[in-house]
Amino acid sequence: MKHSILFFLVFALLFTSCKDEVLPKPKAMLKLEYPTAEYQVAGEDCIYTFDQNTLSLLKENKDCSLVLDYPMMKGSIYLTYKQVTNNLDTLLIDAQKLSYEHVVKADNIVEQPFINQDNGVYGMFYEVSGNAASQSQFYVTDSTNHFVTGSLYFYAKPNYDSILPAAMYLQNDIRRIMESLRWKK
Numbered sequence: 001m002k003h004s005i006l007f008f009l010v011f012a013l014l015f016t017s018c019k020d021e022v023l024p025k026p027k028a029m030l031k032l033e034y035p036t037a038e039y040q041v042a043g044e045d046c047i048y049t050f051d052q053n054t055l056s057l058l059k060e061n062k063d064c065s066l067v068l069d070y071p072m073m074k075g076s077i078y079l080t081y082k083q084v085t086n087n088l089d090t091l092l093i094d095a096q097k098l099s100y101e102h103v104v105k106a107d108n109i110v111e112q113p114f115i116n117q118d119n120g121v122y123g124m125f126y127e128v129s130g131n132a133a134s135q136s137q138f139y140v141t142d143s144t145n146h147f148v149t150g151s152l153y154f155y156a157k158p159n160y161d162s163i164l165p166a167a168m169y170l171q172n173d174i175r176r177i178m179e180s181l182r183w184k185k
Contacts (some may be wrong), residue, residue: 034073036171039176042066047081047146051180053173064127068173073166075154077174082147091147095139098149099126114140114178121181127171131160135167135172142183150174 019078035055042052046064054075056068064081075115080092107130114123123140136152154163 026184034165037169037173037176041178047183047184048148049180050177052163053176056173058181070166070170073154073170075163076155076164077170077177078151078153078179080149084141084143084145086145088141088143088147091141092139094146095124095137095149097166099128099137113152114138114177119182121183123177123178125175125178129160134162135160136171138174138178140178140181146183150177150182 009028027118039051039053040054041049042058043049043064043066045060045160047151048064052058052068056065059067059069061067066079068077069081069107070076082092110129111129112125112127114121117124120142121140122143126137128135128137134151137150139147139149140149147163148150152167152168152174156163160167
């Protein structure tokens with residue numbers, strides 16, 4: 001009986017002594033802001049030119065394959081040039097296959113066709129959402145002589161929520177590259 005009364009008193013004391021209301025933390029969104037993009041023409045020594053964000057560092061490789069490095073965002077856009085020599089079908093299949101290799105980790109892949117008839121630039125932009133290795137892929141071609149593929153990669157293990165602001169910023173740069181790309185005759 002003494003144990004029952006003692007237990008009841010301890011329980012009542014604990015139950016009534018907690019008066020602080022426990023509130024869950026509100027959800028917070030990481031707010032990263034990047035400077036407004038400024039562009040300059042790049043690729044002057046290549047068979048094609050495009051607008052490059054001045055925040056990026058251009059690293060030139062052989063055969064007009066380039067890397068746009070964004071140290072502030074810890075990411076890079078890789079551009080690969082191939083000449084079309086009766087192999088357009090193979091180049092298109094390879095570019096599409098590369099984009100869909102990320103389907104295992106991706107939540108969704110959205111295809112956005114690109115057509116610029118005035119400058120002879122045709123292609124596809126792939127926006128990848130989820131924890132895939134690459135958040136964006138694209139290719140552009142003139143359908144007869146030139147073919148460029150591009151991929152966005154970050155230097156960290158993919159965590160879609162964390163890299164989303166940088167991925168969106170760099171996707172805008174990729175669209176600008178596609179829109180401004182010009183073939184040299």
